[in-house]
Each structure stands twice: as C-alpha cells, then as structure tokens.
Amino acid sequence: xxxxxxxxxxxxxxxxxxxxxxxxxxxxxxxxxxxxxxxxxxxxxxxxxxxxxxxxxxxxxxxxxxxxxxxxxxxxxxxxxxxxxxxxxxxxxxxxxxxxxxxxxxxxxxxxxxxxxxxxxxxxxxxxxxxxxxxxxxxxxxxxxxxxxxxxxxxxxxxxxxxxxxxxxxxxxxxxxxxxxxxxxxxxxxxxxxxxxxxxxxxxxxxxxxxx
Numbered sequence: 001x002x003x004x005x006x007x008x009x010x011x012x013x014x015x016x017x018x019x020x021x022x023x024x025x026x027x028x029x030x031x032x033x034x035x036x037x038x039x040x041x042x043x044x045x046x047x048x049x050x051x052x053x054x055x056x057x058x059x060x061x062x063x064x065x066x067x068x069x070x071x072x073x074x075x076x077x078x079x080x081x082x083x084x085x086x087x088x089x090x091x092x093x094x095x096x097x098x099x100x101x102x103x104x105x106x107x108x109x110x111x112x113x114x115x116x117x118x119x120x121x122x123x124x125x126x127x128x129x130x131x132x133x134x135x136x137x138x139x140x141x142x143x144x145x146x147x148x149x150x151x152x153x154x155x156x157x158x159x160x161x162x163x164x165x166x167x168x169x170x171x172x173x174x175x176x177x178x179x180x181x182x183x184x185x186x187x188x189x190x191x192x193x194x195x196x197x198x199x200x201x202x203x204x205x206x207x208x209x210x211x212x
Contacts, residue, residue, distance in 0.1 A: 001045050009154065011198065012045050014038065021068050022200050024156060025049055028132050031058035034083075035134075035149060035156050036200055037072040047079050059123075059131050061086040063158025064143040065095045067115035069200065077119045086131055087121040088138065090145025095120070105144060106178040112143070137192070141182025142171050148185075153195035160185060161210065163202020168210045186210070 002013040008027040013020050023038040025046060032055050034046060050057055057080045062070055065087070077083065087095060095117070099110050125147065129136040134149045134156075142159045149156040159175075160182065161168040170186060173179045190211060198204045 001041070003045075003049075006196075006204070009198070010049055011204075012038070012042055012049075014041055020201055020203075022198070022202075024198060026132075026134070026151065027053060027055065028058070031056050031132070033057070033059040033061060033132055033134065034076070035061050036063055036069045036158065037076050039068065040072045040075050043072045043075045043079060046076060050080070056080070057083040059084050059086055061131060061134070061149065062091075063148065063156070063200070064088070064091050064146045065114065066112045066143070066159070068113070069158070070095075070117060071115050073119045074117050084122040085119055086123045086125055088136075088145035088147045089124040089126050090138075090140070091143055091147075092121055092124050092145070094143065094145070101144070106181060108178055110143060110177045111175050137188070139182075139185035139188065141178055141180075141185045142176050144177055146185075148189070150192055150194055153193070155189065155192070155194040155197050155207075157197050157199040159200050161197065161199055163199060163205055166203070166205065166209075168197055168199065168202075168205045 004011040010025040012023045023042045024035040026033045060083050125136045127138045134151050137148045139148045159171045
C-alpha cells in the first residue's frame, strides 16, 4: 500500500503498478472523512491512519457503488460503526440491486462491476448538499448517480476521469453508462473553482490539465 500526504489529505493507493485504486482520508478539525473505501485490503490501513491521527471517522462517502470503490465497506463499517455512510440518492438504487432507469434517463446499460454488500446509507445526498466541509456535485455519466466532491481547491472526481501519463482523461467508454453525459458533467466543472483533481485511479493532476 502506498501512502501519499497532502497537508490534511491522505491518499492510499493499492496496485499502483497495475491498475491503481485510491481511497482518500480527509482530515477535518475534529474528525475524518473517508472518500471511496476501495477493497478489503484498504481497511486495515485506514484503521491504522485513523489511530495515528487520533480522530474518529465521522463520514464514509462513496462516489458510486462499483465494487472497486465499495468492496471494503462492510468491513470498515464494522470497525467504525459510528461512521455515517453517504451515497447519492440516485445510486442508492444500484446499491439495492435496482438497475431500472427512469423514463427521462438514457436507456443504456449500467456498466461496471457490482458487489452485494450489507451496509446501507445513513445519508443520501444530492446537488449542493454538504457533508462536513465537502460540497456534493452530481456528475452522472459513469453511473446515473455518480457524485464528485469539492473542498477548497480540491475536486474529488471519483471515476469521472482517470489519470494516464500525468494527464486526466474521461473514464473509458466501455465502463460508462452514458459517456456523452459524462462529458457534460466534466464541462459543468468549469464553473467551480479548484486547483487539484484527485481521482480514484491515478495521481492528482492540476485543474488546467483537465480543461486544456
């Protein structure tokens, strides 16, 4: 497991040479927020960091329910039962095994790997909701209810984009529900101030690299 620290933000990375998967721990003044749990292998490292920082995990936020983001959730929740689980309202349906689409939505297949888990959300969020110091943005495309999070000068982009060779690129078409909507979500970000993009796969990149 690779640890990277950016002031009050901690990035944990597994499989960095093959297909890097990131989980983030954001340090608030009195508590911690986990953004995308990752796989079971992440849990002991998250627990270790929480003990080192001597702060409780208050929130566990999932950008969407693909297995590489939530597979460790049940185990982490057992270790930190007081933590509040946060999902988008729309993608909570996927978590519950409901892959139906609304009549107003693109009628394409919802792609990607899913894993049945026991843990259910305590908080379901939508556009402009706030979880601690983090602001929620709805950014559909990869999944119908994918969300991003903004704090100060950092965007947590989930699977809206991934990093390759130091550049952020839109998430590959074959894994997206609707790539055209994903591009619209990326365009939407132009109206929000941030300097850094932290994503689920790859290293952080500067904002200017995202918009050219």
